[in-house]
Amino acid sequence: MKKVAIFGGSFDPIHTDHVNIMKACHEKLGFEEVWIVPAYVNPFKTLSSSSVTQRLEMINIAIKGLDFIRLETFEVRKHERSYTYDTVCHFQKSYPDIEFSFIMGSDQLDSFENWDHFSDLIKSIDFKVFLRSDVYNKDIVEKYNLETFTFENNFLSSTKIRNLEDLNLQIKEVNDYVNNKLMFLYERVESKMDEERYFHSLNVGQEALLLAQLNNYDLNKALVAGTLHDVAKRWTIDEMKSFIAKYDKSLLSEPEPVLHSFAGAFHLKYDWLLDDQEVVDAVFKHTVGDKEMSTLDMIVFCADKISSERNYPDVEKYRALVYSDLKTGFISLLEQQYNVAVKKHGPNSIGQKLIETYSYWVKGE
Incomplete structure (x- = not known):
């Protein structure tokens, strides 16, 4: 059975560490494909700084030449808040011949149990946790027996990028896009x-x-x-x-x-x-x-x-x-x-x- 990793998030903007996580999924964990699924609006955020079109364009720039990555627009096409449970159910129903796992960063562990339909979600799909920092919620990892993985980590975040931090570690073509579109003017x-x-x-x-x-x-x-x-x-x-x-x-x-x-x-x-x-x-x-x-x-x-x-x-x-x-x-x-x-x-x-x-x-x- 084909193995596919689902990687959700706001990607506002996508950055080097997002790409490195997807590379690790393919090269180290053996996933044949990684499906990147940008959210229309993250349920835990009140606002997305970029338009959907801008985020999709930045993702396409970042994954150019990486044939194992597939951009899926299921969540952004809904034009409403995105919930992981709905997305997982959609893909599992639409592709019964694929074995899906869900990729998450360790920074999401603190809010993990607050995800929509969590009790059903945790039973329906295998989660792979990538360690974004040395400090993370080990209690949640142990409670749900989650697997954790390392990757080539630059300790970036979209928030840092929006605020002009660590831009030397960002994907140059994405940074050029941001500058040319005058994005994140409020923060900057x-x-x-x-x-x-x-x-x-x-x-x-x-x-x-x-x-x-x-x-x-x-x-x-x-x-x-x-x-x-x-x-x-x-x-x-x-x-x-x-x-x-x-x-x-x-x-x-x-x-x-x-x-x-x-x-x-x-x-x-x-x-x-x-x-x-x-x-x-x-x-x-x-x-x-x-x-x-x-x-x-x-x-x-x-x-x-x-x-x-x-x-x-x-x-x-x-x-x-x-x-x-x-x-x-x-x-x-x-x-x-x-x-x-x-x-x-x-x-x-x-x-x-x-x-x-x-x-x-x-x-x-």
């Missing part, structure tokens, strides 16, 4: 910002999207760069300086109000592992620009200054300029920013980068 950005700054960031993302459309530029790249431009804006000055010092101490001589752009760029590159250098550069340059400004650099620079909530004098004039010609609008906004900075801080306190950018683009030097 909103919770570290005040509401006004968060909505400004969303507005800049939408403005950048519009400017990308007007300039025949990559829409998603513009949306990502615009939305994330102020990712470090609400860090303390000490946090910014400490972070910048790890990568380029020369930037510490720049004025404090612009440090968030440098810290944000480094944060995206080294903490988010965002490997699109064009996006990182656009975040880096969005406050004071540079002699070298790509289309994306100009889009994000301008979008930040003319986003929908901006209402300073002449903002409509600048919007019209940017919409009609991106480069002309950028130069006008740069000149305005330079003049405001000089008036507010004096010509000797506006930072070398803004002076260099202004000299090149406005004065033609």
Whole structure:
């Protein structure tokens, strides 16, 4: 009889340890197939951070080339809370010629007896428990005579991934997908910002999207760069300086109000592992620009200054300029920013980068 392991969970997102557990099922426990069954909504969670489509797409990315893994959408097709007992009954009834086991992580042992129809479930299928940490509920293991197994364990969790922890151990292609889809913004950005700054960031993302459309530029790249431009804006000055010092101490001589752009760029590159250098550069340059400004650099620079909530004098004039010609609008906004900075801080306190950018683009030097 064919042996199949059922592996359920939220997979929000799927990560390296999920895949390593499935590999161990196939390579060490002798299962011919592993059926990964994402839940529509985990019964013990009130909300899933990702859409069903996103989770399915991430799973397909993670299992590419692993022919022994089969993605089963039984639970997500139901569009309601998922219960393991219903899933097990469905598969056992639909495939009577298959011997099923159910895979679970040891972190689920504490709530195991609270699973729906538990007394029937524990009798209906064999459970295989993979040890996610050294500390687990041994009483439950002994009470139900559960088998436990080890695997190539990176001690990851979806919660850690959502909160930017241990991303170097995550599946790169899945992490790239998350970054490109701007997923988990609440955990990664909103919770570290005040509401006004968060909505400004969303507005800049939408403005950048519009400017990308007007300039025949990559829409998603513009949306990502615009939305994330102020990712470090609400860090303390000490946090910014400490972070910048790890990568380029020369930037510490720049004025404090612009440090968030440098810290944000480094944060995206080294903490988010965002490997699109064009996006990182656009975040880096969005406050004071540079002699070298790509289309994306100009889009994000301008979008930040003319986003929908901006209402300073002449903002409509600048919007019209940017919409009609991106480069002309950028130069006008740069000149305005330079003049405001000089008036507010004096010509000797506006930072070398803004002076260099202004000299090149406005004065033609």
